[in-house]
Amino acid sequence: MSENQPLTEATFFILLALAEGPRHGYAILKEVEELSDGRVALSTGTLYGAIKRLLDAGSIRRASEDKSETTRDRQAYNLTAHGRSILGAEVRRLESLVRLSRTRVAKKEA
């Protein structure tokens, strides 16, 4: 997973859900649904498939690996510096797409 690669919608929302701090599985699931206005509803299989890929890529880590960052008794996850930079790159990519689209639409309407 590199900074130049567009993220899938599920991965993007999972990273976004973790941007504010550690979350356990169900909290991620709920937050993704809220952030996407109910449009992206993840199954447990999809969620943990994405979590596994993000762990393997070093974009997230288990919060219990750092003793100061546990939420309840459940396994929580949080963003690594790499994950944060991947998320930032995706936000910039989306911003540039929106900017380009607005310019094109405005030109057409003018």
Next chain:
Amino acid sequence: MHEKFYARLLRLYPAAWREEFGVEMREVFADALHAAQRRGGFAVLRLWWREIVSVPTRGFHPIVAAAMLLIVGWVASDLVANAGLFHTTSLVMLAIGIVLSGFVFGIGYRTAAMTLITIAIAASFGADRLALRFATPGVTSTLTIPGVRVDVSRVDSPSTYQMLIDRAKLSTAPRVRTTTFARDGSLYLTVVRSGGVDGAYALLTMLILAGTATAGRRLATN
């Protein structure tokens, strides 16, 4: 019962995966199930649908097993509500038809299997009721399974209708079918877009379902 079945579903995941995430997945599912149960039966059905279609498949068997379980549940609940020879025979024949067509057309074609399960769910709810549950007044609601996409929109005016039809015509999908249905004094437009091969499998599956249902009715009336 739900959680017991979910534990069985988890056995379809690779052993190393279960070892790493099994406990967490069961906890997350339990939380999601409680939330869905508060929202009602349809939310529970949607939760199960998501879980079943996201099981990593090693061949076709997990999907067939899931389809069979769905059908058994549906047949059982329907039989409780409508006892009688006619109903029993029709439902049993329909269930056999779904499973058979799953075996015949599903091997190697996961999409066809998912289409099959959707049809099973749609058949148990009634297609228009199912579509209506997804429709939000004034907004286009979408139901997507691989190869097939269904948009349901409430038609408020002739210009809305024309706009929706024009948009459907712009679709790049090989097959686009539009139908309308009325409910609660409102008119709804359904746009079904399907891919070539997937659409053909869905059609064949529906033909088999229709055939077995007809055979069931004949058996019951003879």
